[in-house]
Amino acid sequence: MKGPALAALVALFVGIAGAPSAAAAPLAAGDTCAVDAATMIWGFKESFRSYISGTIANGEWTVADGATYATPDFSWSAGKGSYGQQSGLVAFDGSVEFTGHGGILDTTIAHPQLRFDGNKAMLLLDVTGTTQDGATVDSRDVEFVEIDLGGHTVYADGTITVTAAPTTLTAAGAAAFGTYPEGEAFDALSFTLPLDATCADAVAPVSSPWWIISSVVVVLLLAAAAVVLVVRRRRA
Numbered sequence: 001m002k003g004p005a006l007a008a009l010v011a012l013f014v015g016i017a018g019a020p021s022a023a024a025a026p027l028a029a030g031d032t033c034a035v036d037a038a039t040m041i042w043g044f045k046e047s048f049r050s051y052i053s054g055t056i057a058n059g060e061w062t063v064a065d066g067a068t069y070a071t072p073d074f075s076w077s078a079g080k081g082s083y084g085q086q087s088g089l090v091a092f093d094g095s096v097e098f099t100g101h102g103g104i105l106d107t108t109i110a111h112p113q114l115r116f117d118g119n120k121a122m123l124l125l126d127v128t129g130t131t132q133d134g135a136t137v138d139s140r141d142v143e144f145v146e147i148d149l150g151g152h153t154v155y156a157d158g159t160i161t162v163t164a165a166p167t168t169l170t171a172a173g174a175a176a177f178g179t180y181p182e183g184e185a186f187d188a189l190s191f192t193l194p195l196d197a198t199c200a201d202a203v204a205p206v207s208s209p210w211w212i213i214s215s216v217v218v219v220l221l222l223a224a225a226a227v228v229l230v231v232r233r234r235r236a
């Protein structure tokens with residue numbers, strides 16, 4: 001393979017893969033970046049929404065204080081707080097009130113907070129209402145669902161983006177909401193965390209699997225091209 005052809009091949013693959021937009025040293029353990037204007041999208045639990053809006057509960061949900069709904073997801077915005085690879089807490093205003101059975105079912109989830117710990121995160125919620133068993137609940141900062149961030153996180157252009165990360169109900173979430181057992185799958189959750197500009201460059205880019213795969217392909221192609229070159233020169 002001739003030099004220009006090799007260069008074109010490499011350029012093609014790097015172009016397809018997309019180089020990470022920020023390469024920098026990792027944050028020191030415990031360091032955090034301020035976060036402003038964070039967004040979060042979550043459907044809560046699809047089967048629960050079906051139950052509420054269907055003929056059994058004959059209910060509805062009402063969003064307030066900045067939360068919005070567009071089928072099939074609730075959205076929160078203007079989240080503030082901090083992010084670190086092993087720590088951080090980002091809080092949103094906004095609530096969702098689920099009602100049904102002529103008012104017997106009336107549960108509100110509010111004030112979501114994302115708390116980070118490596119490849120896991122926790123979604124905390126304030127939960128008020130009545131469980132299916134009739135117990136009254138009024139709990140702040142409930143560790144509601146655990147979020148599996150592995151393979152769902154990308155860092156680019158100063159923003160951490162998590163797309164469709166699986167969530168599972170915690171023991172505390174099961175106690176506060178009722179009906180569903182610990183470990184129950186809730187809807188996948190997505191969020192964006194714009195980092196403070198003065199701090200963003202210090203965060204190590206979180207590699208997406210696609211970037212890793214593409215890098216390996218480029219390295220293998222370079223190695224193959226080098227072998228071909230050496231063999232041809234020896235023959236010549």
Ligand code: HEM
Binds near residue numbers: 047177178
């Ligand atoms: C008049 C009182 C109630 C009646 C008659 C009732 C009835 C039912 C029925 C029949 C189901 C099964 C639905 C299905 O399999 O599709 C169900 C599910 C459920 N109910 Fe109720 N319920 C009542 C009150 C409540 C209350 C107060 C809550 C509190 C949040 C609640 C939460 C749930 C939940 C979480 C499910 C599971 C929905 C799913 O994911 O499939 N219910 N209920």
